[in-house]
Amino acid sequence: MNGDLDVKAAAKETLPTVFGYIGIGVAFGVVGHASGLSPWLILLMTIVVYGGSAQFITVSMLASHSPFLSIVFSTFLVNSRMILMSMTLAPYFQTLSLKRNLWLGTLLTDESFALGMNKLNFTNRKLSFAWLNTSNLISYSTWVLSSFLGAILGNFITSPEKLGLDFALLAMFIGLLILQIISDRKLNFNLQLTLVAVTFVLIYIGLIFIPMNLLIVLVTLVGCGIGMVIKHAFY
Secondary structure, three states: OOOOOOOOHHHHHHHHHHHHHHHHHHHHHHHHOOOOOHHHHHHHHHHOOOOOOHHHHHHHHHHHHOOHHHHHHHHHHHHOOHHHHHHHHHHHHHHOHHHHHHHHHHHHOOOHHHHHHHHHOOOOOOOOOOHHHEEEEEEEHHHHHHHHHHHHHHOOOHHHHHOHHHHHHHHHHHHHHHHHHHHHHOOOOHHHHHHHHHHHHHHHHHHHOOHHHHHHHHHHHHHHHHHHHHHHHHO
């Protein structure tokens, strides 16, 4: 990464995450096809819902004939973490119009959020509409096209796990985490490692007692609180 905040820089810096989108997008398309959805319905869901984990949950609940309101509520809970991410980035776009802020928030993803937070280390804590919008659009178009491709390939791929497609998203997040830790110049290195360990512990314990669709949000809130206490007490 560098200090540029233009379209060219965004395209170059978002490119490594594209491969993760392709892998998990194709996997979703295959799973959706195996669940009885047509390629065109999978395409429509991807365009409208645009949430990897939420789409997987929706497909599984549709296959099990879950009530409509249960599907809507589960999707909201899984994607509610995006509210926290949008609030984190909002201060860097205070000069933009409400319309542009809503547009950025609508297409924000875990990956573009992580890239944006890492980009702050190279730009004196600044972001631009052009940079984040380009990153969001690349992510969105890649996810939509790869999901549709997976839906078509679903006729030939019966087990995406054998190809390692189920690991693509996890691998991408591991890479983003490592990049954030080694690049962040604002937070103490030991503090970041401590918070990673705390998050692992919270998730491990949470998996025992908390439903999966609530776990991400609760761990995020609790982890942020613990992080603030540790930072002010020891760093």
